[in-house]
Amino acid sequence: MSFRNNFRKITPYVPGEQSKDRDIVKINANENPYPPSPKAAAALKTFDCEKLRFYPNANATILKEVLADYYGVGVENVFVGNGSDDVIALAFQSFFCSDKPIAYPDITYSFYPVWCDLFRIEYTTYPLDENFRINLEDYKAENGGVVIPNPNAPTSLGEGEEFIRTLLDYNRDSVVIIDEAYVDFGGYSSVNLTKEYDNLLVTGTFSKSRSLAGIRLGFAIGSAELISVLEAVKNSYNSYTVDSLAIAMGIESVKDDEYFKETVGKVIKTRKRVTDELRALGFEVLDSQTNFIMATHCGYNMKDYFDYLKAKKVFIRYFSLPRIDKYVRITIGTDGEMDRFLEETRNFLGGK
Amino acid sequence: MSFRNNFRKITPYVPGEQSKDRDIVKINANENPYPPSPKAAAALKTFDCEKLRFYPNANATILKEVLADYYGVGVENVFVGNGSDDVIALAFQSFFCSDKPIAYPDITYSFYPVWCDLFRIEYTTYPLDENFRINLEDYKAENGGVVIPNPNAPTSLGEGEEFIRTLLDYNRDSVVIIDEAYVDFGGYSSVNLTKEYDNLLVTGTFSKSRSLAGIRLGFAIGSAELISVLEAVKNSYNSYTVDSLAIAMGIESVKDDEYFKETVGKVIKTRKRVTDELRALGFEVLDSQTNFIMATHCGYNMKDYFDYLKAKKVFIRYFSLPRIDKYVRITIGTDGEMDRFLEETRNFLGGK
Numbered sequence: 001m002s003f004r005n006n007f008r009k010i011t012p013y014v015p016g017e018q019s020k021d022r023d024i025v026k027i028n029a030n031e032n033p034y035p036p037s038p039k040a041a042a043a044l045k046t047f048d049c050e051k052l053r054f055y056p057n058a059n060a061t062i063l064k065e066v067l068a069d070y071y072g073v074g075v076e077n078v079f080v081g082n083g084s085d086d087v088i089a090l091a092f093q094s095f096f097c098s099d100k101p102i103a104y105p106d107i108t109y110s111f112y113p114v115w116c117d118l119f120r121i122e123y124t125t126y127p128l129d130e131n132f133r134i135n136l137e138d139y140k141a142e143n144g145g146v147v148i149p150n151p152n153a154p155t156s157l158g159e160g161e162e163f164i165r166t167l168l169d170y171n172r173d174s175v176v177i178i179d180e181a182y183v184d185f186g187g188y189s190s191v192n193l194t195k196e197y198d199n200l201l202v203t204g205t206f207s208k209s210r211s212l213a214g215i216r217l218g219f220a221i222g223s224a225e226l227i228s229v230l231e232a233v234k235n236s237y238n239s240y241t242v243d244s245l246a247i248a249m250g251i252e253s254v255k256d257d258e259y260f261k262e263t264v265g266k267v268i269k270t271r272k273r274v275t276d277e278l279r280a281l282g283f284e285v286l287d288s289q290t291n292f293i294m295a296t297h298c299g300y301n302m303k304d305y306f307d308y309l310k311a312k313k314v315f316i317r318y319f320s321l322p323r324i325d326k327y328v329r330i331t332i333g334t335d336g337e338m339d340r341f342l343e344e345t346r347n348f349l350g351g352k
Numbered sequence: 353m354s355f356r357n358n359f360r361k362i363t364p365y366v367p368g369e370q371s372k373d374r375d376i377v378k379i380n381a382n383e384n385p386y387p388p389s390p391k392a393a394a395a396l397k398t399f400d401c402e403k404l405r406f407y408p409n410a411n412a413t414i415l416k417e418v419l420a421d422y423y424g425v426g427v428e429n430v431f432v433g434n435g436s437d438d439v440i441a442l443a444f445q446s447f448f449c450s451d452k453p454i455a456y457p458d459i460t461y462s463f464y465p466v467w468c469d470l471f472r473i474e475y476t477t478y479p480l481d482e483n484f485r486i487n488l489e490d491y492k493a494e495n496g497g498v499v500i501p502n503p504n505a506p507t508s509l510g511e512g513e514e515f516i517r518t519l520l521d522y523n524r525d526s527v528v529i530i531d532e533a534y535v536d537f538g539g540y541s542s543v544n545l546t547k548e549y550d551n552l553l554v555t556g557t558f559s560k561s562r563s564l565a566g567i568r569l570g571f572a573i574g575s576a577e578l579i580s581v582l583e584a585v586k587n588s589y590n591s592y593t594v595d596s597l598a599i600a601m602g603i604e605s606v607k608d609d610e611y612f613k614e615t616v617g618k619v620i621k622t623r624k625r626v627t628d629e630l631r632a633l634g635f636e637v638l639d640s641q642t643n644f645i646m647a648t649h650c651g652y653n654m655k656d657y658f659d660y661l662k663a664k665k666v667f668i669r670y671f672s673l674p675r676i677d678k679y680v681r682i683t684i685g686t687d688g689e690m691d692r693f694l695e696e697t698r699n700f701l702g703g704k
Contacts, residue, residue, distance in 0.1 A: 002525060003447070003497075003524070003525050003526050003527045003551040004577075005450070006447055006448060006449050006450040006496055006497060006526070006527065007446065007447060007449065007581050008445055008446045008447075008449050008581065008584075008585055009449075010584050010585055010588055011584075026406075029406075029407060031405050031406050031407065032405045033405070034405065035401060035402040035404075035405055036401060036402075036404050036405060040401075041401035044396065044399065044401060044597075045397060045401075047396065049387060049388060049392075049393035049396060049397075050387035050388075051566060052387075052388050052563065052564050052565070052566035052567055052601075053383055053384045053385070053386065053387055053388060053563040053564070053565060053566065054378075054381075054383050054565055054566055055381060055383065055559070055565040055566065056565075056566055056568070082434055082568075082590065082593060082595075083590060083592060083593075085589070085590040085591070085592070086589075086590050086593075089589055089590060093360060093470070094359065094360045095355070095358055095359060095360075096358060097358050097359065097360050097361075098357070098358040114588045115588070115589070117588070118445070118585070118588045118589060144358055145355075145358060172355070173354060173355050174355050174358070175355045175358065199355040207407070211404065211405040212404050212405070213404070213405060213406055213407040213408075213592075214403060214404035214405065214406055214407065214408055214595060214596035214597070215404055215595050215596070215597065216408070216434075216592055216593070216594075216595040225356075229359050229360065232360075232362050232363075233360055233362055233470070236362055236466045236467070236469070236470045237437070237438075237441055237467070237470060238434065238435060238437040238438050238441060239437070240435060240437070240565075240568055241434060241435075241438075241568070242568075243434075243566060243567050243568040243595065243597075243598065244566035244567070245396075245566070245567065245595075245597050245598075246595065246597075249404075
């Protein structure tokens, strides 16, 4: 008998590589190439540091009010957490206490199976079809809960209102989580459906469209009932998950809608240009509704392409996983970064 | 059948009350009355906000190095998390996967039973003796793990090296967590014992002695083996629990040891004065090794005392719990705040 017998058995998740080399084009982590709102930055610079000796407002009241106003819901319909990973993990713990397996696609966010392992939740994955689309009929089967990213990652593909309504109609007896991490880049948001479906939880993040991955801020919108359960579980784990600085910056970010629309618009514009240029070079590129694109080229090995770019200090993402190992995922950077990416891509194609 | 059947059943923990009224003497949450290190504040003011578009360093490398250096351990012996609540909750999930109940005192940090409920961990509580001391022999019994705050809260009482060594010798087959949230105010730290006992995990926080409750930063020190298990569980839950601003401020706080010693010294000095004055007024005050004191008065009802002070805008803490409902907990504030507290205390005693 040893204390080691009581360790949690877990396969460690390894976070993506990071580098401080300023010369690197880092388009591998779906980070936003533009800085956060100058108003959010100003909130940091004028923050009264003496206040940091106090615990944060455990309820993040003003931030919730600003989000409720932005999304046209009540403050009782808003939850905030330490990044959307924290929010979704809490939602798994809160709503998926069933004997039946929860359901999600086979190709999706890699944290879902990790959370199921950690919280001992059974799950069934349903394969995307040959076009990487979700087959709605799979989600008619009885289940202990449903989680779908919309748009999905790493496929970049999104679904519209009719799809989500049908999914919800099939699953009146389960909580359905729609993970909208990427929705601001052109996807359909189900936020309004939370008023009709009291089993729908929509999650979002400040890490992508709001350029605030460094402060760890995520949120969820749903019926007052779902939100109150989330609050109870959060307050049992750690009442102060969201720090005072994240609250202060988050408020100003949401209020600065002009800057938000401008930077999101730039990413969408660059995405269109890069998609067109890659297609002209013979790549197959899925129709992205996100800040990244999923691409392949029938004449080349994508692992070789990934390695070539890495040697040239252009970091994209390659998944050595079934069904998607013929693709690469490329985050949309600034136009300058994407020019360097495209230039090295042409060198790769030409050099073969 | 309803989706509500799959909700996690939990009794919500209610965080302590907060107020924005500047006139209030808030000595109810064990917050530090002095601001954080000016060097930590400067790190915030000079932080390059553009970097917030990136995810934080998931490993918080520099912060870990600074802490390792400060505590004289290796960087592989240091873990950091989103407040010590997050760190201890992760440690519960990581090390207490046993069929046997874990052991801790009946009067202690109120989150331990809440985490046991949330993570479905069995537990046994052992009563403190009539002087609010831990009876070491209780911890000789077989268990699935041990957690002890040292100094303990809300008793304010601490134990020394011999006690902790005996506890560890009794528990070679369990992970022992020593929660040192308050140790910097005069307690004995077991950090050096982590080099001898590979089943010992010591946890700490930036919320009390470092005046940084608002940024949410906690840490743990233990054998490389324990730390690697914690890292695996953390990376399965949320790789980026500690945000970039907390990392930047945390580093400068640890480096500014002069300021740290000065402010901790002031709290200890004020604690002595308040203890002496309360005793002169007929209070019984336990010998605190923390930034708060536990006090009672045989001639008065402590709930009445708490209510009286609250009406006078002096917020202390009263626990309506068995065995400690004859006591109040008073956080050590500035000398000015404590003067007002003492003045209202005299008014209360005189008015009865």
